Amino acid sequence: MKYRLAQAVKECMKTTPVDRITVKEIVEACGTTRQTFYRNFQDKYDLINWYFDKLLLESFAHMGEGETVYEGLVKKFDYIREEKVFFAGAFRSDDHNSLKEHDFELILQFYLDLIREKTGRIPEEKIRFLLEMYCRGSIYMTVKWVLGGMKATPEELAKLLTEAMPEEIEKLFRELELL
Numbered sequence: 783m784k785y786r787l788a789q790a791v792k793e794c795m796k797t798t799p800v801d802r803i804t805v806k807e808i809v810e811a812c813g814t815t816r817q818t819f820y821r822n823f824q825d826k827y828d829l830i831n832w833y834f835d836k837l838l839l840e841s842f843a844h845m846g847e848g849e850t851v852y853e854g855l856v857k858k859f860d861y862i863r864e865e866k867v868f869f870a871g872a873f874r875s876d877d878h879n880s881l882k883e884h885d886f887e888l889i890l891q892f893y894l895d896l897i898r899e900k901t902g903r904i905p906e907e908k909i910r911f912l913l914e915m916y917c918r919g920s921i922y923m924t925v926k927w928v929l930g931g932m933k934a935t936p937e938e939l940a941k942l943l944t945e946a947m948p949e950e951i952e953k954l955f956r957e958l959e960l961l
Contacts, residue, residue, distance in 0.1 A: 784822050786812050788833040791826060795871035800830070827879035830872050834881055837861045838888055842912060851960050852944045861938030862915065874927045882921055890917045900958045912948040 794803045803826055803932035809819050823829040827863045838858060872881040893913055897905045905913065920943050929940055934942070944961065955961040 784829075784832065786814070787819060787822060787829055788912070790866045791833075796867055800871050800875040801877065803805055816875070825879070827875070827877060827881075827884075830881055831879070831884040833868070834872070834884060835888065837865075838885070838892075851947075851955060852940050855940035855943055856936050857922075859927075859939055863932060863936060866928070866932065869928050873928050882925060885924070886917055886921045889920070890914060893917070896960070897911070897954070898960065900960075909950065909954065912951050916946075916948055916951055920922060932960070 787808060790808045791803065793811050794807050798807070805816055805819055805826060808826060808829070809816055812819075819829075823832065869881075875881065890913060894905060894910070895896070897909070923939070923943060923946075925935060947961075954961060
């Protein structure tokens with residue numbers, strides 16, 4: 783059901799900005815009820831973020847097990863390119879529960895957890911600060927790429943983002959065999 787609802791919201795996004803899509807329109811496009819929607823999601827942003835989670839977790843699942851940050855980013859950007867209509871619509875929203883904010887929180891936590899898992903300790907404050915700054919910039923550039931027509935290839939964007947990593951983060955990621 784969750785995937786059917788995600789498909790319905792994607793259809794709605796082809797003609798309507800995310801902020802103007804209603805739950806009623808989503809359930810009508812899906813052929814289900816509001817009750818079913820609310821049994822699965824809190825609101826439309828929860829649905830969009832859930833769908834995005836599936837992408838991100840899959841694209842980064844093997845990082846640190848032979849896959850690098852670059853390879854994870856390429857997978858993420860390939861998927862975003864395949865789902866361009868969905869992501870263009872979702873990234874246009876600036877709601878407090880928007881995909882941009884959700885992407886930031888998810889990727890930051892992913893990197894923090896990965897560092898903790900590989901080192902056995904929580905990253906120090908300076909590393910956390912640099913990682914937050916890097917993740918914010920990375921999300922900003924991803925949104926710009928999506929909304930600007932995606933002129934760079936996923937590989938080119940992933941390369942640019944890994945090269946833009948702060949020196950201390952790059953050093954740590956190399957030591958952890960993530961780059």
